[in-house]
């Protein structure tokens with residue numbers, strides 16, 4: 001496709017012929033307000049917020065429905081546009097409850113942002129005259145609708161009709177009675193439903209799981225990779241350490257990556273942060289007694305040197321760096337390295353969009369390191385060392401050691417390790433893309449690499 | 461909320477202002493006048509025999525101990541919006557929000573406490589509150605306790621304080 005030159009606010013930009021003007025504005029961070037347009041949902045042209053002035057056109061035009069053409073000349077901040085925007089925004093807000101103190105969206109709300117950027121007018125309407133509507137409607141899938149706050153951009157409707165094709169949401173009634181509703185007798189119920197919360201530009205759709213948990217401006221967002229399945233969706237881990245309290249994850253949000261997950265994640269991944277914080281192994285245990293780090297290494301060392309037939313189980317969720325370290329370690333002590341992958345397989349989980357059949361994040365690395373994935377042992381195992389693999393209990397051995405993120409291990413020696421959100425590393429998804437997860441939460445638990453390198457010092 | 465800008469005329473640019481000496485002499489005159497008066501009659505010096513004598517000049521603008529206000533129906537007016545906690549420079553307001561079930565509002569604090577040992581009594585919390593739910597108009601200027609915990613005022617305590625002046629209930633959340 002050929003390139004065209006477009007002049008915006010007296011600067012020229014290049015764009016693909018027949019691409020949308022609004023994409024060009026967004027790409028170059030040129031301020032333009034919009035509610036209904038979304039890169040993944042396309043244009044709908046209902047909110048009229050994205051008005052720009054195009055030379056040669058009598059009236060302002062919407063940028064989300066305008067294709068660029070060569071030599072086009074556009075004004076995005078002229079006096080005329082500013083006043084048009086202001087009036088459209090005022091219309092959007094006419095019956096808006098301005099609930100910001102009790103609205104979870106406050107701080108990341110497009111209405112708030114646009115009011116500060118383009119509005120700043122004195123309201124002409126008395127709070128008492130506002131038309132009221134139903135609030136706090138549970139739509140299903142932990143999504144809560146507040147009809148008063150809705151700007152009827154139909155992003156949520158288009159998500160369920162065009163993307164998940166489940167069609168639960170629609171607009172009912174007309175004029176100022178128009179509102180979002182589920183189809184009668186239906187609940188919002190699909191594995192991706194909670195994406196509508198991120199899509200909603202205002203606080204009309206909020207998540208029950210995050211309801212009133214934190215104000216968003218306190219949260220720190222750390223880029224990471226979801227460990228729910230082998231698709232490796234890009235996410236933000238939103239966490240906050242309140243004064244005198246532990247650092248805590250409050251939500252997981254999708255992070256845009258065109259190659260992997262686009263703008264979305266599944267609800268299973270979105271809610272997976274709960275498991276990261278529940279029932280966690282914190283101490284080092286020897287036969288259920290808490291021991292020190294040094295004693296644990298000595299115990300591990302003596303177990304290794306007293307055993308002949310050693311098997312190491314490795315979890316297919318660990319980072320590449322861990323798997324490399326474990327693979328080196330197993331060669332050094334002459335152990336057999338295995339990762340039975342059957343336990344990760346769940347074809348009721350996978351679908352033809354994001355969710356994949358294998359519920360582990362780094363299956364590809366297991367393949368790359370040629371780790372035995374079908375292992376079943378008839379030989380007697382002297383020592384079984386498990387690095388957080390879920391099917392540890394299926395194997396019997398004379399002695400056992402488990403590196404575990406969660407409580408409930410039956411091994412003699414239990415060594416706590418951090419979950420993926422608590423240190424950084426890379427994973428390879430099922431499309432062979434290597435991706436990096438940053439450390440979100442700080443713990444004082446040692447990582448696998450730290451254990452193994454300290455162990456080699458003890459062994460000397 | 462239009463941005464309104466008012467230009468203020470600056471003073472103090474004349475020659476007399478810039479050499480300072482006339483202003484210093486003017487100030488010293490007042491000091492010497494007071495000195496002479498006090499030395500001649502020692503009983504006229506202003507002394508408050510605290511704590512036997514209590515101050516009588518606490519005005520409505522005095523920043524005393526905080527309180528949480530009520531609505532007209534007697535329930536809490538705070539909606540746990542965290543504006544006060546965000547504005548607080550000492551980070552000494554601790555709030556846990558919860559769903560409000562009585563139909564009056566959607567949100568309220570489950571827990572709300574102020575650590576008055578950390579508080580610097582700046583009044584930013586009062587200014588930040590969109591609900592007129594927190595005030596410092598109790599007129600209470602001294603708080604006594606035996607342990608550190610006694611200075612951590614919880615929601616019940618904050619709600620129990622009465623305003624020392626005319627306006628008792630919140631004027632923003634009725």
Ligand code: SF4
Nearest residue numbers: 099100103106109203
């Ligand atoms: S949707 Fe936005 S403007 Fe409306 S109450 Fe919520 S935060 Fe405020």
Ligand code: SF4
Nearest residue numbers: 150151153154156200
């Ligand atoms: S609920 Fe949100 S996403 Fe749906 S139409 Fe209303 S404002 Fe748009």
Ligand code: SF4
Nearest residue numbers: 548579580582583585
């Ligand atoms: S008076 Fe100042 S320091 Fe004290 S709680 Fe209020 S905002 Fe914080």
Ligand code: SF4
Nearest residue numbers: 538539541542544589
């Ligand atoms: S006291 Fe006011 S500012 Fe603080 S949380 Fe309550 S309503 Fe918000």
Ligand code: FES
Nearest residue numbers: 036037047048064
């Ligand atoms: S974004 Fe263009 S009309 Fe809504």
